[in-house]
Amino acid sequence: MSLQPIFDRYLPPLEQALRDATRTARPELEGHYGMMHYHLGWVDETFAPEAGNSGKRLRPLLCLLVAEAAGSPMERAMPAAVALELLHNFSLVHDDIEDNSATRRGRPTVWKVWGIPQAINVGDGLFALTQLALGRLSDQGVPPARTLEAIRAFNAACVALTEGQFLDMRFEARVDVTLKEYLRMIQGKTAALIGAACRLGALIAGAPPEAVAHYARFGEHLGMAFQIQDDWLGVWGEEAVTGKPVGDDIRERKKNYPVVYALDRLASAGDRRLVALYQRASLDETTTQTILGVLAEVDADARTLEAAGAYLEQAMAALAATGIENQAQTWLAGLARALASRRA
Amino acid sequence: MSLQPIFDRYLPPLEQALRDATRTARPELEGHYGMMHYHLGWVDETFAPEAGNSGKRLRPLLCLLVAEAAGSPMERAMPAAVALELLHNFSLVHDDIEDNSATRRGRPTVWKVWGIPQAINVGDGLFALTQLALGRLSDQGVPPARTLEAIRAFNAACVALTEGQFLDMRFEARVDVTLKEYLRMIQGKTAALIGAACRLGALIAGAPPEAVAHYARFGEHLGMAFQIQDDWLGVWGEEAVTGKPVGDDIRERKKNYPVVYALDRLASAGDRRLVALYQRASLDETTTQTILGVLAEVDADARTLEAAGAYLEQAMAALAATGIENQAQTWLAGLARALASRRA
Numbered sequence: 001m002s003l004q005p006i007f008d009r010y011l012p013p014l015e016q017a018l019r020d021a022t023r024t025a026r027p028e029l030e031g032h033y034g035m036m037h038y039h040l041g042w043v044d045e046t047f048a049p050e051a052g053n054s055g056k057r058l059r060p061l062l063c064l065l066v067a068e069a070a071g072s073p074m075e076r077a078m079p080a081a082v083a084l085e086l087l088h089n090f091s092l093v094h095d096d097i098e099d100n101s102a103t104r105r106g107r108p109t110v111w112k113v114w115g116i117p118q119a120i121n122v123g124d125g126l127f128a129l130t131q132l133a134l135g136r137l138s139d140q141g142v143p144p145a146r147t148l149e150a151i152r153a154f155n156a157a158c159v160a161l162t163e164g165q166f167l168d169m170r171f172e173a174r175v176d177v178t179l180k181e182y183l184r185m186i187q188g189k190t191a192a193l194i195g196a197a198c199r200l201g202a203l204i205a206g207a208p209p210e211a212v213a214h215y216a217r218f219g220e221h222l223g224m225a226f227q228i229q230d231d232w233l234g235v236w237g238e239e240a241v242t243g244k245p246v247g248d249d250i251r252e253r254k255k256n257y258p259v260v261y262a263l264d265r266l267a268s269a270g271d272r273r274l275v276a277l278y279q280r281a282s283l284d285e286t287t288t289q290t291i292l293g294v295l296a297e298v299d300a301d302a303r304t305l306e307a308a309g310a311y312l313e314q315a316m317a318a319l320a321a322t323g324i325e326n327q328a329q330t331w332l333a334g335l336a337r338a339l340a341s342r343r344a
Numbered sequence: 345m346s347l348q349p350i351f352d353r354y355l356p357p358l359e360q361a362l363r364d365a366t367r368t369a370r371p372e373l374e375g376h377y378g379m380m381h382y383h384l385g386w387v388d389e390t391f392a393p394e395a396g397n398s399g400k401r402l403r404p405l406l407c408l409l410v411a412e413a414a415g416s417p418m419e420r421a422m423p424a425a426v427a428l429e430l431l432h433n434f435s436l437v438h439d440d441i442e443d444n445s446a447t448r449r450g451r452p453t454v455w456k457v458w459g460i461p462q463a464i465n466v467g468d469g470l471f472a473l474t475q476l477a478l479g480r481l482s483d484q485g486v487p488p489a490r491t492l493e494a495i496r497a498f499n500a501a502c503v504a505l506t507e508g509q510f511l512d513m514r515f516e517a518r519v520d521v522t523l524k525e526y527l528r529m530i531q532g533k534t535a536a537l538i539g540a541a542c543r544l545g546a547l548i549a550g551a552p553p554e555a556v557a558h559y560a561r562f563g564e565h566l567g568m569a570f571q572i573q574d575d576w577l578g579v580w581g582e583e584a585v586t587g588k589p590v591g592d593d594i595r596e597r598k599k600n601y602p603v604v605y606a607l608d609r610l611a612s613a614g615d616r617r618l619v620a621l622y623q624r625a626s627l628d629e630t631t632t633q634t635i636l637g638v639l640a641e642v643d644a645d646a647r648t649l650e651a652a653g654a655y656l657e658q659a660m661a662a663l664a665a666t667g668i669e670n671q672a673q674t675w676l677a678g679l680a681r682a683l684a685s686r687r688a
Binding site: 158166 | 370
C-alpha cells in the first residue's frame, strides 16, 4: 500500500496547525520559537526557511486516522495531534542532550547549535505548548468532561515517558538487564505515547469504551513493534536510512532488544563473554565488531525481527477487534504494517 | 504579623499532598522519584529521610489562601497547589543546570549529584506530574469547564515561564538590556506563575470574574516585587540568608534589576564604564568590586528597593480592591508584606 494518499491528506493541515501552535507575536522571542522551528525541520540555523527532514509525524497521523476511523472530523482531533507531535519533539530535544547526540535527521542537534541551557529550555517550551494545544480540544466542540479525559490520558503517557527514559539511562550502566525489564522500559519510553495517540483519537471521536480500549491497545502494541524495529535499525540498519553508522547503538552501550536478548540468552547458558565485553571502559571498533559477532551467534538479528513481528500481529488483531471498516481504518492498517517492517 | 499560623494550617496538608503526588508503586522507579524527593527537601542523596530546607512553598500557599479567602475549602484547591509547587521545582531543577549552579538551599543540586542527563529527566518528570495533579481538580468537585479554565491559566504561565527563561539567558550576553526589557523578562520568569497561583485559587473558589482579575493582578504585582527583592538579595543579601556569597549574581553576569538600572542610567549619561567592565572575558574579584562601586554611585541599592516597594503597593491595592475581608485575606496581606520586604 502506498502511504502517499495518507501524507497528502493529513500532513498539510497538520503542518499548518503545528506552525500556528509555535508562533509568537513578540519579536524578542523569535529566537526561542526559531529554535523550535529549526528542530521541527522548517528553518536552518539562521532561521531562514528550509525544507528539512521533519521526521515521520507518526503520532499525530495515528491520532488523526483513528479519529476519522471512529467517526470524527479530522479538525476536531487536530489539537491533540499537535500536542502529540510537540511532545515527541520535546522528548527528542532533551534526549539528544541526555544521549550526547550531535546530529539528528542529518543536522546538528539543538544543543549542539545553541548550547545545553537554551536546548533544555526549548524542550520545556515545547512541553508547555503541548498543554496549551490540548486545552483547545474544547474549542473544537469536544465536551469539557471528555477533553479532561483526553488530557488525563495524554499526561499519564507523559509521566510514563519520563519513567521509561529514567530506566533507559539506568540500563546503560548495567549488564544484567532482563528482557522483561527492557519491555517495561520501552512500554514507557515509546509505547505509552503511541498508545495515547490512538486512545485520544478514539476518545475525541466519542467512540464507546470498548472501541477506545481496542484502539489504545493497537497503538501500544504498534509502539512496542516500532521500538523493537527501531532497535534493529540502530544495530543493523544502513547509515543512509538511519542517519547513523552501523553498530552505533552498540558503541553507545544502549540496552536495546538485540543486546538484552543476547545477554539474557547467554546468561542462562552461563556464558559471560558479552558481560565481559561491556565491562570494558570504552567500546572501540574492535570490541564493537566482537559484540556484533556474538549477537550473530545467538541469531539476535532474526529474534529481534520476530519479536517486532509478534507485537505487530497483536496490534493488527486489536485493530480488527474494533470491527470498524472504512478508508481511514484501511489506512491505519497500512501505516502500521509499513512502520513495523521498515528496513530500508 | 507572625507567619507561623499560616504555615501551621497549610503546610502539613500541602506536604502530604506533594508526597502523594510523587509516589510510585514500582520499585525500579524509586530512583527517579527519589531524586524528586531529594530536590523537594525530604531525603538525602541516599534517599534516607532528612529534614532538609524545602524552600518557601510560596506559590501553593498563595493559591490556598486565595481559594479560602474567596470562599472555597482548602482541599478543593489542593491539586492546583501541588501543581504550582511541582512546576516551580521543575523550573529550579532545570535552572540549576542552565545556570551551572552547584548548590541550592545549602545542598548539592540534582545535576551535581546524579549528572545532567538524569537531572533533565527529573525536571521533565516533575513537569509531567504537574499536569496529572491539575487534572484532579475535577475529582475535588470543580466543574469540568472551570477545571479547563484553570488548566489553561496554569499552562499559559508555563509558556510564559519558558519565554522569560529564554530572555534571561539571552540577556547574560548583552550589555544594553533596558529596564523595560528586564521587566518583561521577569513578568514571564516569575510574575506569571505567582499571578497564576492567585488566579487559580480564585477560579477554583468560583469567584466572579472581577474578583479573579483582582487576585491575579495581586499575584502578578507581588511576583514583580518578589523578583526585584530577590535581585537585591542576590547582590547585597548576606550569605547566611541567600546561601550564596555577596556579589554572586554580579559575577554570574545576571542582568538583574540593580545592574540593568545602572546600565540604563549610565547609558543616558553617555557613561560606558559599566559596559566596559561587563565586556571583560571574566569577572574576577576586583572587577566585581568595581562593579559594586559603580552600582553604589548611582544608588542602585535604594532604587531597587524602591521599585520592589512600588510593585508591592500595587499588589496591596489589587488585594484591597477585591473588597473581601476574612482571616485568609488578612493572612494574604501579611504574607505579601513579609515576602516583599525580606532582607535578612
